[in-house]
Structures are given as C-alpha cells and as structure tokens.
Amino acid sequence: MKASDAIIQCLKKENVDMIFGYPGGAVLPLYEALRKSDIKHILIRHEQSAAHSASGYARASTKTGVCIATSGPGATNLITGIATAYMDSIPLVIITGQVKSTAIGKDVFQEADIIGSTEPFTKHNYLIKNAKDIPKVIKEAFYIAATGRPGPVLIDIPVDIQNENIEFDYPKTTNIPGYKPTYEGHNGQIKRALQKLKASKKPLICVGGGIICANAYQELKAFSEKVKIPVVHTLMGIGALPSDSPYYVGMVGSHGHGFSNKVVIESDLLMIIGARVADRATADLKLLNEKKNIIHIDIDPAEVGKNVDTTIPIVGDAKNILNRFIEKCTPLETDEWIKKIHQLKENYIKQDEDTDYINPKKALEFLSNIVDEETILTADVGQNQIWAARNFEIKGDRKFFTSGGLGTMGYSLPAAVGAKLACPDKRVISVVGDGGIQMSLSELGTISENDLNITIILFNNYRLGMVRELQDIHYGKGKNFSISFKKSPDFVKIAEAYGLDSKQVTSNREFESAIKEALESKKGYLLECIVDPNFSTL
C-alpha cells in the first residue's frame, strides 16, 4: 500500500471523520489519498485557522482534532494554533508535509525545521524517516494526544516517503517506555486529604480546564453537592459546574468576580482540581502567602507545586479521584460558610455603566437568557473574552471555548467553525472584537462555503480595548499608542461579500431585536455591535 493511503487508513482506524487543512506541494500524495477517502476535508483559509478549527472541533466533540498543512510556510503558519492547543491541553494530531528526505537540511524551497520549531509546545513530535514506521507513529500520536494531560502531537512526513510502498498493519496497542500517565490517585494522599477536609470549616474547590478534559462534570457536581463544598473556577474551568448550582460561586482571578476572589482568600482549605494556578487566575489573591491547606489534584505532576506550595499533592485523573472522594466523604457542616458566600454574592453590585452605544455586558446577559443551554460560545481574546466569560451564563458541559492559556487573538472564528462542524445541531455563537476578527477574517469564507449557521457577535470599539486599558493603568490616561484602528473596514459589507447575513446596531434596544433576527437566520450572521471606546472590561 502507498504510504499516503496508509496514513488515511490509520486515520480511519482512529475514527477520524473530519480534517482541517490546506494543501501544498509537500502533501500532494496525502491529499490524493484523502480525495479517494470518505473523510471530510475542510479547506480553511489560513493554516493557523486549521489548528484553531481542529481545536474547536476537539473541544466540542471530545475527539482528537486533526489538521494538515504543507511544509515550510504551511507548517510554520500552524505554530500559533499548536501553541494555543498546547497551553489549553487540547488533543490534536497535526500532520505536516516535509520536503524530500534527501533534501532535508539543504534549505530547499519551502523547507522549515518544524520538529525543532514545535518542540517547546507539542506534547511530542515525530519526523518520519522510514515509511514503515507510519502506522506505529500514528497510533502513538493519537494515544499521546488524548491520554494523560491531552495536547497536540505533530507528525512531519517527507513527501517522498508519502509515495513509498509499505505493508499496512495497524498496531493494536502502544508501548512507550517513557509515557505512563497516572490515572489513579495515591491512596495515602487521598486519606490525608480526607482528614484535612473533615477538619476544615471553610473548604473551597477551585476547578480549571482539567475537569473538562477529564469529563468530570457529573463527579464534580455530585461531590460538591454531597459534601456541601462551594466551587470557584478559572477561565478554562467555565462550564465545569453549572452556574445554577447552589454551590456555584464564580470565576476567580484578575478578570474574575471580586466575590470569588474574596471567597478564595477567606477559605481555610482550597482543593485545586485540574488548574495550573496561573498568574491571571491568582492575580490579586493572597493565595500564595496564606497559611491555608491546599490540596492540588492534577494529572500532570509538573503542575503540582509549580506555582503554589501544596499541602497535599494528588496526581491522577480528576474523574477517578473525585469518585473516590464521593465514596469516602461525608457531608461537612458548611451551611454558615455557604450562607456567607451567598451574602457576599448578593452584596456584589454589578457596575452598570450608562452608554450611548451597546453595553456588551447587558447584550451578553440578554443573549444568555434567550438561547438554550446547549448553545456553544467561542470567545476571542481581549475585552470581548472577559465580557463573555462574566456575563454569558454557561450551564452545560463543553459550551465555552476560548484561548485561556496563550491568549490568542483570532481564535474565536475558526474555533466556532470547528465546534459547529462537530455539533451541527447545536447553536454556535462566536464573540469577537474588531481586533481579533481581523486576524482571522478570511474564515468568513469557510463559514460561507460550508453553510455554517454561526452567529458572530462583533463588539466593535474601533480599538484594542484591553491594551488601551493596560496602557491607561501603566502609563496614565491620554497616553494611548497604536491601539485604535483609524481605517476599519465596513464589516457589514465584508460579511455580505462573503455571502453572510449582516447588520450593524448601535443601541441596546436595537441589539435585542437584531440578535433575535440573527439567531433565526439560516446561514452565518455577523452582528456588528458598536461599543463605546472607553467602555471597561470589568
């Protein structure tokens, strides 16, 4: 069998039914094999979007996302998307074409060392030097990408190797001596954690994206309810616990809710699950200096103890460990503590700025109330991300996707493409700013070509709103530099040019009727909402 056909057979064995990619000279044999297969190929407009779309697809479907690019610039264009997936622990398998194996290292046309370039932000990567290794490598790649702490795995395949003939035999198992993820938590550590929990008066759980990776929603809900522990979450942990749960508190961190941060500071025991305790989540928290008990549960041992001193580290899968806790824990007397948290929440006054334009916070709150719980929202990066994270209520699992770790602008639109293709029956909303959308504007073409009924909410304040705020904070007001777009395009016309429905609104009242129209549209709809340039993030 031709190696290129073998690659497709391997992908079929891994139940791949959709690939995001962009062809080129170094993947011609692979595309010829793909043409003959029944795997659906989505031709994106820029390789970076291929990785983002594969990420949105993976997050919505719970499968491993797959994308393909050619050698050199095709491969290097993927880099931001790969790094984004790495930071957010998203399982991807990326196949790149490479120049002929005999030409490697000679700086030939479209050659780039993609293995060296992606070493720091892939979970693992492979350069195929022998066609017969292909089945074993693809088997390993899918295994590594989806197990343990998920992440992207890249396979670089020289074009001449794709044309070789091999005997196809797909391995049933893998044996990688250096890769044995720990799934079960250590018994002794769990026992110690139980004792600390029992002695705690103000326990608190802080969850991150790890709950979502582990599909541990039910377990988290059951544990918090049984033991009566309140739950805060990070940006990546949105959706880990339904926001209507009595134990739901809110988001922590520099862009989280003030009351959530207060609750973290006041707690005497913090159980961190699947969160890497990043700087944005711990900003303004006296978390690191408090003499509180910290139980840190993570499947990646390197995260435990990295950013915060841990009293009891537990390495393993969140779902397994939560089940063990559910089994062994008895309800704690936390009624007073929970009452206090509810009071803190009630006393929290939402800032309600007057604005002549659209109030994005109100707009998202309104939207949140009119769509069903199955709706998936992808947020870009910047003010729009935080407006969405704080004001759009997420009640179901795998419903909120954003670039939490790397903070990649241009993520929302292609991620929405992937999510919609993974879940055609679910409503998908892409929230973007005028900066971010211009980083992946071309994907309007992918939306149009594939008849994807995605609602795009573009908050346009004609500037990079979050950078503007940062400049204000660091250098004083009136010293903004290079943050406003003086020549923004007519987004309505652009959407129309791509064959999408579109409208611009400038007031809250207009928004309410226009969003209903947008949601009813049978095709992609871009709703441009004009926002006051000085409207704040929090």
Next chain:
Amino acid sequence: MNRHVLSILVENNSGVLSRIAGLFSRRGYNIDSLSVGETENPKISRMTITVNGDDYILEQIQKQLHKLINVIKIVELKPEKSIYRELILVKVRADSKNRATIIETVNIFRGKIIDVSSDTLTIELTGDFEKISAFTELIKPFGIIELVRTGFTGLQRGNVQITD
C-alpha cells in the same frame, strides 16, 4: 545553590538531546555539564546532567524532564551513594626543567601521559570533581595550553539500578 547530578535514561532516538537541552534553556535552567552515551541496551541512552539550583528548581527540572515522552527514568545521584567520574585531557607546557615535576604530579594523581612533544605533555586524568579541580590547580602554573573535559558521568553505588 547546590550542585545536583541527575542520571537520566532516555530512548536512543535522534532529537532527544535537543529536546532535553531545549527544555533547560527555555525554562531558564542552566546545565553545568552533560554527558551522554548508549547503555548496555542499544535502544536506551544514559545522560548525566549536572545542574545548580535549589530544591524547587531541582524538582521542576525533574518533573518537566519527565514530561518528555522519550525520557524513561530520572534519578538524582546523591554524592554519598554514588560514584562520579570525569575524564579530562590537558596539554601543558613542559620544558626540560619542569618535565620531571609534572610527571611526578601526574603519577600522584594516577593520570597518564598520553602524548609528548619537545615542549608539551598531554595528560589524561579521570576522577571526581574535587580530584580534577585539585589537579588542574597544581598543573596551572606550568601553563595549560589546551584542556578538554567530558562532563560528569556517574552511577549509584552497590547493587542498585536506575530502574529499581
């Protein structure tokens, strides 16, 4: 800051050394010395890496290295339970007046003269950190022309293996 010696079993694939060296540089850790070679199993190589750092840095290095798929096992070779060796070759200026003194010093340190010219001697010496330092200090006044060291390598003492 303390010196730590790590012994690391890795898969003997191309690119592993670059992955490990890259991890150190991008996370801001310093490698003091690194030696690598095949083990009794040709599929596995053993690296000995000497690093300086406190307990936190050492723990981070070990955990981050462990995340690399090609890394099979890492142990710290504690001084009291391990033997360390390093090989150095030193080319030193030697005239008829001081040649005998140099040879005497080499003998005391159980080194070997492996090359001689009319005005130089090249010496091979193995030993642990302290022995190598002491020797180079003694030989320095004669005039070191060139020096090369292999970097540390080591094993645990007694009947223990890294796989234990």
